[in-house]
């Protein structure tokens with residue numbers, strides 16, 4: 001169906017291993033630059049090889065530190081590893097201090113590692129769109145494990161499920177009450193629990209409590225989360241953590257169609273999101289620009305038409321030119 | 329979600345090269361830039377020039393800020409500039425601050441550090457300068 005077209009120059013540079021080109025493409029994705037569209041389109045067929053691992057959990061539990069020891073472990077095993085670390089944007093200034101990099105030690109000459117910090121930029125669904133496309137670029141660039149650290153917002157970021165194939169939820173000992181309040185979210189997304197800071201007292205008890213909770217719950221889609229203990233400080237538990245992650249990845253591959261079904265669900269959400277974003281953008285532009293639509297707003301304010309009917313009209317209107325264009 | 333380019337936050341890398349442990353100034357500057365709407369990648373203490381340049385590339389920053397209070401700036405800052413050149417990063421300006429004697433500041437500006445600030449510099453001035461020199465998305 002799609003004829004083979006020559007790759008855009010930026011895509012070729014990315015495939016050649018040009019790190020600046022990769023970094024610039026990520027910036028384009030972040031700012032929603034339409035120039036990145038053809039690149040993503042051209043690269044899609046070359047993605048899908050990477051294992052995308054989400055690392056989430058409450059603020060300050062050691063997500064970046066665990067990621068750091070995992071990164072070292074994976075490099076030792078010969079994986080090429082990319083990291084995407086998301087931190088919140090200030091709702092007031094829109095600015096952000098992205099500090100996850102502080103925790104990550106790496107050899108700057110090692111081309112098998114690429115680390116990118118990302119601000120959530122407060123747009124609804126925007127993080128996941130930019131994060132997801134960033135992950136695709138990294139996948140196409142040949143990184144075979146992509147670790148995504150999400151905002152430690154005090155509650156679990158469920159959106160990571162729409163991006164990663166295996167999700168690690170990091171917790172710490174003595175999180176009793178917090179675990180209770182997080183429970184629904186936690187169990188909705190965790191494939192693996194890492195009880196970090198296990199150098200501190202109470203880790204064993206925390207692991208036991210958590211394992212009990214896990215064994216009480218029904219498996220989600222046939223998988224029961226694995227609980228491991230880590231200490232990023234003492235660099236322990238990382239082999240067990242990776243084994244648990246690999247076990248979940250193996251589970252996805254154990255039955256034909258299981259991984260594809262999971263990805264299908266994620267892709268459906270992504271496409272809905274993309275269509276939504278486009279409709280929203282075009283509608284805002286119209287309302288700001290077209291005189292007819294300005295009149296429509298006046299009509300709603302003047303109570304001559306209700307907002308729902310106005311929306312219906314704009315929506316119907318919107319579909320017409322699109323259909324015409326396709327026929328051409 | 330295409331946003332007008334003008335609204336895209338400026339991305340700044342703030343790093344402390346060398347073994348200098350004075351990080352208050354760097355943190356104060358990082359926070360001021362954040363409050364001015366910028367995205368600050370805070371790389372923290374004890375960064376080698378190689379690490380700083382690699383971080384700047386991966387993060388695709390529009391500006392690099394170096395902080396040094398230990399007196400090692402004349403060894404470290406020029407090395408960062410040299411490595412940037414070697415990696416063909418020509419469009420990312422560098423500015424700096426810390427305990428830097430006037431003569432050194434002059435020499436640093438001559439080799440390409442865009443601005444050098446000492447103790448007591450107002451954060452408004454730093455923010456204004458950052459806005460003025462940061463690379464704009466092309």
Ligand code: B12
Pocket residue numbers: 347348349350351352353354356357392393394395396397398399423424425426427445446447448449450451454
């Ligand atoms: C607080 C302080 C400490 C604290 C540091 C705490 C911390 N986590 O930062 C402690 C007690 C730990 C400390 C220790 C030492 N200190 Co001390 N310390 C100071 C002191 C009094 C203030 C520094 C400070 O925090 N200022 C407040 C911040 C906000 O100001 P700032 O860093 O200058 O930043 C401003 C500007 O410079 C600029 N700026 C700074 N960075 C950047 C970056 C960018 C990109 C930009 C645009 C601007 C910018 O903007 C900021 C806002 O205006 C200074 C003296 C002084 N008055 O500067 C000595 C001073 C820096 N220390 C000094 C020394 C010698 C030491 C020690 C070696 C002492 C010792 N013998 O043990 C140790 C070394 C520690 C180490 N590991 O490196 C000397 C350095 C001498 C030199 N360079 O030749 C100084 C100058 C004191 C002196 N007069 O001798 N110190």
Ligand SMILES: Nc1nc2c(ncn2[C@@H]2O[C@H](COP(=O)(O)OP(=O)(O)OP(=O)(O)O)[C@@H](O)[C@H]2O)c(=O)[nH]1
Pocket residue numbers: 058059060061062063064065066100103151152153196197198199200230231232233234
């Ligand atoms: N004792 C102990 N402290 C740890 C361990 N792992 C991380 N820490 C400390 O916990 C603090 C937070 O660590 P980070 O790795 O930044 O945690 P995070 O979850 O990424 O934090 P946010 O991204 O800000 O939510 C730091 O002071 C770490 O040194 C651990 O295994 N043991």
Ligand SMILES: [Mg+2]
Pocket residue numbers: 063064065099100149
């Ligand atoms: Mg973190």
